[in-house]
Amino acid sequence: MNVLLNDMAEHEKLDQFIARIKAGEKIEADDWMPEDYRGTLIKLISMHGISEIMGALPEKEWVPKAPTLNRKLGIMAKVQDEMGHGQLLLRVAEDLLKPYNKKRDDLMQDLFTGDLKFHNVFHMESKSWGDAGLIGWLVDGAAIISQTNMLGASYGPYARALHRICAEEVFHAQHGEAIIMALAEGTEEQRKMVQDSIDYWWESLLLFFGPPSKNEVGSSKQDVTIKYRIRTSTNEELRQAFFSKYVKRILSLGYTIPDETLRFDKDTETWIYQQPDWGKLKIIARNEGPRSQQRLNLRRISYENNKWVREALAPKVI
Template sequence: MANQVTLNKQTESEKLQEFLDRIDRGDKIEADDWMPDDYRQQLIKLIAMHGMSEIMGALPEKEWVPKAPTLRRKLAIMAKVQDEMGHGQLLLRVAEDLLAPLGKTREDLIDDLFTGKLKFHNVFHMAAPTWADAGVIGWLVDGAAIITQTMSLDTSYAPYSRALHRICAEEKFHAQHGESIVLTLAEGTAMQRQMLQEAVNRWWPALLMFFGPPENGQISSNQELNIRYKIRSQTNEELRQEFFNKYVPRIFHLGLTLPDETIHYNKEEGQWYYQQPDWNEFKQIVQGNGPRSAQRLQLRKISYEEAQWVRDALLANQRNAV
């Protein structure tokens, strides 16, 4: 019996090494390939959170569909909301394949969202009280998302990579949509510029938190594992620095300011220095205690319950077809 246990351990160890060798060669892992349990769990956590964040992220902008200032803007933001919902459904489908061997389904993910086990991104717990917020979400929040998602385009998990290629292509249009709103307001009246500045001030702490806490010289075990498995290729702080490189000069070019007098770029070090946000507040937000957490979850729950008849009808059609 002892020899059999040793053989099984060796076999698992050999499988893991073969798996790591595949990843190091640049091979892609498909849903039906063997994978380590922690690889599967890391993917489920990442992709489920990403998918739910796409769905929850449509809600702040959904509020502005009936209030958009022109018909063209209304059609544009309506299309953006539709795209975000589609991204969420696409990603949950990817997550479903990973959940199936564990005996779990998409319904379990929905339940986890409603019970607080599954988190969604900190930025989508925030309020969007003005039209300028819709612009900042499209320009800066989606811009931050593109940076994160672009990092994972070459992820080792093939289904996620394929989904991201489609999502990133559409997110670029979303960022252009947001930039168009921002530029119009920046070139508008004094009141419009003030509204835009207030929106930037309001969103800046959430944008700093977007990529997660800095490593302070030591990356977390989750980041380290994801980098080893080539699920991701950059740390939180590397992503944040990339965001600063791209967007801080553009914000200043528009004559806008940031609510941080300390922010500056050190050319010799190639590093941005900035005032850290309140990371305790970040923890509270992602745990469901943000400014709009309860309202957004309740809206999603109502929408889910009201659409139950659609899911029932589809399942009935599937059973009849069989």
């Protein structure tokens, strides 16, 4: 198979590749793939993996401050899971880097230099126990919507990793919802804590899914993932799914959403909402968010302090 591919013209390889995807076949790490497919996967999976690791940090801050032992154990387990997800995904990304002679360490260096981004929500502060609960309930809820959209991804290793990750993320969302429900049934101060968290995180949740495409499918960067069947829905479709799942749940608890324009239009069957400040994504991409540098510095220190572990586990050349 590989010998035949070597003798084929580039356009013939691409046609065969597209045909495999359309037929529902999974692409594996050692298969031939076009450069834009490989590049898109590296960017997507490495960002996803590093976001899992960086995403554990806002909740990690609440491990010593959790109100009960059970809550402490719960959030510790969640942090451990997120770190495991990150390790799994970076391993998947590492396989894609082999043709460029790059390894996981290169991904970490890209993070430290700002070339590798992590999700906008994890640049934010987690100021209260309500924030810790909301991260689990709504941020992980948003992540589940995005990730389940890629369970059928054409790249096999990513799809298989996502099946495991999504199963665990469901428990994380339930963990966060349990915290929110306990606070919602508590004192006025506790209820206000949740409302403050909703007000603080709402714009970040809209930014989470990325800007809507202004072009036809197949012509914008985000639609490369749709062209190659890595995912099936656009950013806006994912955001609409988030509204449909969570708006009524939030309102049913007696909370308000900081958007007076938010409503469901029956004629278009879409949610109408106030657009977030998309310029904030560019600011965060420069690692200039509220907690960007603090989180990066913590990761730099941890990476350096644990260098001896990586060296001890590295294969020895005899």
